Amino acid sequence: MPEKFLMKGNEALAEAAIRAGCRYFFGYPITPQNEIPEYMAKHLPEVGGVYVQAESEVAAINMVYGAAGAGARVMTSSSSPGISLKQEGISYLAGAELPCVIVNMVRGGPGLGGIQPAQSDYFQATRGGGHGDYRLIVLGPDSVQEIVDITFLFFELADKYRIPVLILGDGLLGQMMEPVEFPDISVEKPAKPWATTGMKDRPQNIIKSLHLDPLELERHNLKLQKKYSEISDNEQRMELFMCEDADLFIVAYGTTARIAKSVVVRAREEGIAAGLIRPISLWPFPNKAFEKIIDRAKVFLTLEMSCGQMIEDVKLTVNGRVPVVFYGRTGGIVPKFRDVLEKLRQLDRSDWHG
Amino acid sequence: MGKLVFKRPESLQKTPTHYCPGCSHGIIHRLVAEVIDELGVREKTIGIAPVGCAVFAYNYFNCDMQEAAHGRGPAVATGVKRVLPRATVFTYQGDGDLASIGLAEVIHAAMRGEKITVIFVNNAIYGMTGGQMAPTTLVNQKTTTTPTGRLEEYFGKPLKIAEMLSTVETPSYIARVSVFTPKEILRAKKAVKKAFETQEKGLGFSLVEFLAACPTNWNLPPVEALKWIEKNMVPYYPLGEFKVPEKF
Numbered sequence: 001m002p003e004k005f006l007m008k009g010n011e012a013l014a015e016a017a018i019r020a021g022c023r024y025f026f027g028y029p030i031t032p033q034n035e036i037p038e039y040m041a042k043h044l045p046e047v048g049g050v051y052v053q054a055e056s057e058v059a060a061i062n063m064v065y066g067a068a069g070a071g072a073r074v075m076t077s078s079s080s081p082g083i084s085l086k087q088e089g090i091s092y093l094a095g096a097e098l099p100c101v102i103v104n105m106v107r108g109g110p111g112l113g114g115i116q117p118a119q120s121d122y123f124q125a126t127r128g129g130g131h132g133d134y135r136l137i138v139l140g141p142d143s144v145q146e147i148v149d150i151t152f153l154f155f156e157l158a159d160k161y162r163i164p165v166l167i168l169g170d171g172l173l174g175q176m177m178e179p180v181e182f183p184d185i186s187v188e189k190p191a192k193p194w195a196t197t198g199m200k201d202r203p204q205n206i207i208k209s210l211h212l213d214p215l216e217l218e219r220h221n222l223k224l225q226k227k228y229s230e231i232s233d234n235e236q237r238m239e240l241f242m243c244e245d246a247d248l249f250i251v252a253y254g255t256t257a258r259i260a261k262s263v264v265v266r267a268r269e270e271g272i273a274a275g276l277i278r279p280i281s282l283w284p285f286p287n288k289a290f291e292k293i294i295d296r297a298k299v300f301l302t303l304e305m306s307c308g309q310m311i312e313d314v315k316l317t318v319n320g321r322v323p324v325v326f327y328g329r330t331g332g333i334v335p336k337f338r339d340v341l342e343k344l345r346q347l348d349r350s351d352w353h354g
Numbered sequence: 355m356g357k358l359v360f361k362r363p364e365s366l367q368k369t370p371t372h373y374c375p376g377c378s379h380g381i382i383h384r385l386v387a388e389v390i391d392e393l394g395v396r397e398k399t400i401g402i403a404p405v406g407c408a409v410f411a412y413n414y415f416n417c418d419m420q421e422a423a424h425g426r427g428p429a430v431a432t433g434v435k436r437v438l439p440r441a442t443v444f445t446y447q448g449d450g451d452l453a454s455i456g457l458a459e460v461i462h463a464a465m466r467g468e469k470i471t472v473i474f475v476n477n478a479i480y481g482m483t484g485g486q487m488a489p490t491t492l493v494n495q496k497t498t499t500t501p502t503g504r505l506e507e508y509f510g511k512p513l514k515i516a517e518m519l520s521t522v523e524t525p526s527y528i529a530r531v532s533v534f535t536p537k538e539i540l541r542a543k544k545a546v547k548k549a550f551e552t553q554e555k556g557l558g559f560s561l562v563e564f565l566a567a568c569p570t571n572w573n574l575p576p577v578e579a580l581k582w583i584e585k586n587m588v589p590y591y592p593l594g595e596f597k598v599p600e601k602f
Binding site for chain 1: 399400402409419420431435462
């Protein structure tokens with residue numbers, strides 16, 4: 001039986017990254033993700049890795065660019081205001097097609113905002129975040145175990161598609177402790193013949209995102225779009241919880257999905273046919289999951305720790321076929337079980353076909 | 355048969371550059387390439403191109419190259435060097451790139467003692483964007499954004515990067531050179547070689563600041579531009595070695 005550890009989300013993430021073959025971490029302190037760089041600073045040298053504390057988030061993400069371009073498995077982590085600073089580098093990473101893992105343990109915004117958990121960076125994460133036509137693969141775990149599983153998966157996906165990937169957590173997931181197991185899998189790092197490692201016995205390699213010729217830049221963008229389309233087809237991930245015979249659906253990810261699960265269980269006891277659609281991949285948004293249940297859906301309730309961001313993807317997916325309503329708290333406040341339950345009861349009492 | 359005394363360094367590609375007539379980038383590229391050849395490190399060298407006139411450096415140097423975001427060269431170089439500690443890593447940066455937007459990156463790379471070499475080309479102006487004021491623009495120097503000359507009371511005095519970086523306590527090699535006469539070019543090459551040797555010996559960070567000509571944006575013929583360096587830049591930006599690692 002695999003060994004179980006009781007770990008904070010942030011520490012479990014860092015340990016999973018090391019076990020997934022990450023040997024380089026470039027960080028900058030910001031609450032509430034400091035356990036990740038601290039864990040890396042302590043444990044990366046034990047496995048021959050390198051931790052560098054950068055002078056800023058801007059520098060950290062550009063160190064990631066250099067390391068990824070040199071062929072390494074590399075990671076950085078931050079929280080909302082720091083992720084905004086990294087956007088320049090993330091756009092360059094996307095343009096140069098460099099694989100890396102970025103962690104955002106989201107806190108409330110805008111601006112300096114607060115340090116309590118939030119989901120208000122959904123737009124930024126799922127729309128690319130920086131300038132230009134690009135996407136990241138974005139996954140939103142809802143438990144410490146899923147943080148671990150996603151971290152392993154993420155280094156593989158990043159290398160497979162040559163794309164920056166982003167874990168969208170929040171301060172709560174990063175700070176809470178849960179028992180976790182680390183999968184006992186042998187890490188295989190793919191060859192990276194495109195990396196800049198010195199041009200001995202081969203032609204010059206160039207890592208760049210500049211294409212001054214408009215036709216060349218268009219070709220590059222269309223190539224990226226083809227990759228994103230392939231990812232959208234192959235990498236949708238979601239959990240359908242008690243959805244079999246449901247007609248009233250909560251849509252929630254991460255921390256709010258945990259609350260939604262409890263609410264669905266209670267609602268069922270009250271005779272409400274509730275279910276939860278939990279997107280795990282936020283980009284690509286798991287729109288295929290909705291097609292399985294849309295014919296019997298009366299209403300979708302999106303539950304978020306924001307003023308309503310993912311609701312736009314739910315509406316795009318539902319495309320006017322079924323009403324989509326929103327409940328959320330913001331500023332770092334976690335929605336309360338009883339408030340969500342009450343919202344669900346109200347929706348159940350409403351006549352949606354009237 | 356005559357004896358071959360001058361040829362293209364192997365570390366330069368056979369690509370004509372896009373640089374303006376009289377621009378110093380061509381000479382500086384060549385000096386860097388000659389040093390890489392002489393040290394025999396071309397096949398393990400990774401260069402970092404800037405944003406600015408030298409953005410296409412990756413098409414000119416015959417080694418692996420990464421193109422960095424504006425000013426981030428030393429951070430990108432840090433990432434490369436930490437992954438490949440035995441590689442030879444250099445950045446090539448202009449004064450807008452290094453002395454303005456990338457100031458934090460270069461100072462902290464020096465502070466950490468990153469074993470990289472920075473080639474810093476100071477022509478006192480933003481070249482590629484059309485001649486705007488740089489942090490290195492001299493007082494009273496006319497640019498497109500200082501049409502009556504850089505006014506000290508509005509924009510202060512230009513930054514002296516070599517002097518500033520030589521105050522960082524971590525061991526490093528810091529020099530300022532120029533290319534306005536053949537003699538200065540030979541001196542400059544010695545400095546570039548020492549900088550790369552500092553890296554190869556693992557002694558620390560190294561930076562060579564070049565006072566360079568931008569005839570196009572200075573509105574001067576190439577020969578006059580070289581004289582302008584000597585007459586106007588050198589008095590403010592003295593040439594020489596500012597710091598040499600003790601163990602060199």
